[in-house]
Amino acid sequence: MKKMLSNKLVIFAFLLPALILFIGILIAPILMSGYYSLHDWDGFTQKTFILFRNYKELFTSNSIGFMKALGNSLLLAAISVAFQLPLALWFALRLGSGIKGERAFLSIYFLPVLISTVVIGQLWLKIYNPDYGLLNQFLRAVGLENWTRIWLGDKKTALLACFIPTVWQYVGYHMLLMYAGVKSVPTELREAAMLDGATTGQVDWHIVIPYIKPVLRVSVIFSVTGSLKSFDLIYVLTNGGPFHSTEVPSTLMISMLFLRNRYGMGSTIAVLLIVLCFAFALLIGLFFKEED
Amino acid sequence: MKKALALLMALCMIVALCACGQAAAPAPTAAPAAAEKPAEAPAAAAPAAAEKTVLNLWCIATESDANHESYVKAIDAFNAAHDDVEIKWEAFENESYKTKVKAAAQAGELPDIFFSWSGAFLGDFANAGAALCLDDYYTPYADQLPEVMLANATYDGHHYAAPLNFNVVTLFANMDLLAQVGYDHIPATYEELTDCCDKLVAAGITPFGCSGKETWCVTEYLEPVIIKTIGAEELGNVFYLKSSWNNPDIATAVSTFQEMVNGGYFDPNGLALGNDEVKANFIAGKYAFYQNGSWNCGEIAGMDANVQVGEFPVMNADNATLGMLIGGPNDCLAVNAASPNAAKAAEAVWEIARDVCHWGTLAGAGLPSWTPDYDTSSINALSNAVAEMVATSNGMVLFGDNAQSANIANIYLDYVSQVYGCAIDGEGFIAGLTADIG
Numbered sequence: 006m007k008k009m010l011s012n013k014l015v016i017f018a019f020l021l022p023a024l025i026l027f028i029g030i031l032i033a034p035i036l037m038s039g040y041y042s043l044h045d046w047d048g049f050t051q052k053t054f055i056l057f058r059n060y061k062e063l064f065t066s067n068s069i070g071f072m073k074a075l076g077n078s079l080l081l082a083a084i085s086v087a088f089q090l091p092l093a094l095w096f097a098l099r100l101g102s103g104i105k106g107e108r109a110f111l112s113i114y115f116l117p118v119l120i121s122t123v124v125i126g127q128l129w130l131k132i133y134n135p136d137y138g139l140l141n142q143f144l145r146a147v148g149l150e151n152w153t154r155i156w157l158g159d160k161k162t163a164l165l166a167c168f169i170p171t172v173w174q175y176v177g178y179h180m181l182l183m184y185a186g187v188k189s190v191p192t193e194l195r196e197a198a199m200l201d202g203a204t205t206g207q208v209d210w211h212i213v214i215p216y217i218k219p220v221l222r223v224s225v226i227f228s229v230t231g232s233l234k235s236f237d238l239i240y241v242l243t244n245g246g247p248f249h250s251t252e253v254p255s256t257l258m259i260s261m262l263f264l265r266n267r268y269g270m271g272s273t274i275a276v277l278l279i280v281l282c283f284a285f286a287l288l289i290g291l292f293f294k295e296e297d
Numbered sequence: 298m299k300k301a302l303a304l305l306m307a308l309c310m311i312v313a314l315c316a317c318g319q320a321a322a323p324a325p326t327a328a329p330a331a332a333e334k335p336a337e338a339p340a341a342a343a344p345a346a347a348e349k350t351v352l353n354l355w356c357i358a359t360e361s362d363a364n365h366e367s368y369v370k371a372i373d374a375f376n377a378a379h380d381d382v383e384i385k386w387e388a389f390e391n392e393s394y395k396t397k398v399k400a401a402a403q404a405g406e407l408p409d410i411f412f413s414w415s416g417a418f419l420g421d422f423a424n425a426g427a428a429l430c431l432d433d434y435y436t437p438y439a440d441q442l443p444e445v446m447l448a449n450a451t452y453d454g455h456h457y458a459a460p461l462n463f464n465v466v467t468l469f470a471n472m473d474l475l476a477q478v479g480y481d482h483i484p485a486t487y488e489e490l491t492d493c494c495d496k497l498v499a500a501g502i503t504p505f506g507c508s509g510k511e512t513w514c515v516t517e518y519l520e521p522v523i524i525k526t527i528g529a530e531e532l533g534n535v536f537y538l539k540s541s542w543n544n545p546d547i548a549t550a551v552s553t554f555q556e557m558v559n560g561g562y563f564d565p566n567g568l569a570l571g572n573d574e575v576k577a578n579f580i581a582g583k584y585a586f587y588q589n590g591s592w593n594c595g596e597i598a599g600m601d602a603n604v605q606v607g608e609f610p611v612m613n614a615d616n617a618t619l620g621m622l623i624g625g626p627n628d629c630l631a632v633n634a635a636s637p638n639a640a641k642a643a644e645a646v647w648e649i650a651r652d653v654c655h656w657g658t659l660a661g662a663g664l665p666s667w668t669p670d671y672d673t674s675s676i677n678a679l680s681n682a683v684a685e686m687v688a689t690s691n692g693m694v695l696f697g698d699n700a701q702s703a704n705i706a707n708i709y710l711d712y713v714s715q716v717y718g719c720a721i722d723g724e725g726f727i728a729g730l731t732a733d734i735g
Contacts, residue, residue, distance in 0.1 A: 048403045049402065050425050068733050133569070135565075155568055158509055158567075158569030158570075159569075246714065247568055247714070248714055260707070263395065264395065266399070266421060266702075266703040268403070
């Protein structure tokens with residue numbers, strides 16, 4: 006057996022199926038998107054090779070509005086890192102400290118992750134409905150009639166209204182990642198700190214959080230790249246509207262590909278998304294490495 | 298009898314209009330390589346004698362669609378009448394269908410028969426050779442379907458789809474609400490319309506409802522204002538890129554529409570609502586007017602309130618007249634050129650389209666593109682009124698988002714949505730479209 010595993014050919018043969026899948030499912034589509042992005046193509050007829058003209062147009066055209074869409078995604082990433090992750094960490098620390106009903110709370114907080122995004126979108130559409138929506142009804146009930154809004158129809162509020170359910174949905178996901186990390190902290194470390202007189206907050210800050218830093222790094226990467234790729238909930242809630250105020254690169258990509266028949270431009274957005282996600286993952290990795 | 302007569306008159310007028318109107322012009326798509334040599338049906342793999350050929354059909358007639366029952370009846374009847382062919386159909390929501398059908402075409406996974414909008418939308422499929430040329434298969438049905446009804450689905454002289462119902466933009470008015478402000482008729486002039494709307498607003502009644510979430514609904518309001526300002530011929534020229542968007546009269550029309558929006562005539566909540574919700578509000582008596590396609594007649598005719606139909610008043614009598622309408626035979630069924638059963642599908646598609654049109658007409662989901670050879674006395678009063686309106690029409694332009702090619706149509710829709718949100722004014726609208734389209 007040992008001899009067989011030392012044979013590189015055998016190792017390669019075992020890895021080959023996975024390699025074929027990896028190339029076929031991940032690498033080939035990326036390369037194909039890169040190829041299409043260099044063409045002017047409507048998805049139906051002959052392609053015309055135009056080199057980097059799609060990239061230039063993407064960054065300069067006002068009618069496409071890519072920079073605005075990218076800005077929205079980056080804002081979502083910032084909000085996720087600033088609010089979603091701290092909230093998830095707080096839940097993970099509290100649940101990880103062994104409170105009563107730990108399992109039940111864990112399931113409840115994780116529930117939104119399990120529900121289909123389309124269902125969540127429909128749920129929040131009902132919450133935001135200007136006529137009978139829960140939010141406006143509540144504001145009216147407490148005498149804040151002036152605060153009622155057409156939440157998803159007003160470009161001043163639509164973006165935030167989309168971000169709230171997006172952030173809310175994945176708090177449970179990050180909480181679960183962090184909870185697993187918190188639970189892996191050796192009990193002796195906590196107890197030793199407690200014996201030295203450390204409060205719960207000090208234990209969390211000086212022992213638990215540094216201990217789960219690799220988990221936090223993964224969470225930040227998932228959160229930022231997830232924000233850049235965000236699509237489904239925004240598509241259901243506003244589809245990029247009103248007046249492109251909630252447009253993100255993914256909704257723009259779908260619009261280019263299937264509504265405007267600009268397959269080349271859609272592929273350009275896809276390539277840029279891949280590059281951006283990769284770059285951010287590297288940057289975040291570097292940031293955490295320097296911290297270490 | 299009178300209703301049947303009105304329908305037949307409408308049909309005759311449609312024939313006349315289509316013959317002389319813009320719709321007869323070829324769709325504004327690039328010179329189609331495929332159309333020069335139209336896709337022909339591949340020789341079907343001969344099935345065994347007793348084997349049934351299954352044809353798949355995609356459409357947008359979901360359970361909530363006005364045409365759902367028409368498809369059920371038409372396809373059931375087809376399957377019952379043919380031992381050798383069976384139609385299996387699937388319906389998808391309107392907006393998502395546009396994405397799905399294009400993605401399927403690009404992946405070579407179109408069903409045998411697929412719903413399409415005529416004009417530039419179908420033009421893309423025809424140009425790419427994805428839709429089958431149906432010239433030869435039309436001949437047996439020529440006496441039931443006037444050839445002019447195929448004009449919007451004709452590219453370089455070749456027919457690529459079987460039309461379903463004929464529809465125009467229609468102004469639905471809740472006369473019970475209008476009566477509350479002293480109106481017993483639909484306002485016939487713009488001055489009367491604004492006076493009526495002012496009185497409605499003062500009485501706490503919202504005059505109009507329009508979905509801002511689905512921009513095509515905004516075009517159902519804006520395009521009638523534009524056509525009644527610049528006239529049918531000029532609007533057709535603009536849509537078909539024969540004239541520039543840089544037309545001050547279009548800017549005036551857009552500003553007029555925005556005056557209505559800013560005047561509080563539209564439900565502000567409409568910005569966040571879909572069309573189904575807005576229509577439900579109108580049916581619930583929340584709005585006095587609802588301007589949308591005539592396919593809604595059947596549904597709206599079932600309202601408790603007294604509803605009448607009409608058209609948007611003339612804005613500039615120098616260019617436009619009453620009877621200039623937005624619409625035409627737009628919905629259609631096409632055949633996948635790459636289907637192994639393309640020949641059978643091409644034979645079946647006419648029969649299905651004819652029967653969907655038949656049942657759709659009776660249900661009030663539109664006017665007949667096909668000559669009715671059935672009892673039309675049960676057709677609802679609103680559809681009959683629309684038929685009379687069409688019968689006196691003197692100029693018709695296809696819906697802007699269908700008349701223009703996909704990229705241009707979506708640029709246009711972007712600007713329309715900005716107009717509804719008052720992000721740009723009339724000048725901004727024509728300046729932007731002139732810069733981006735021409």
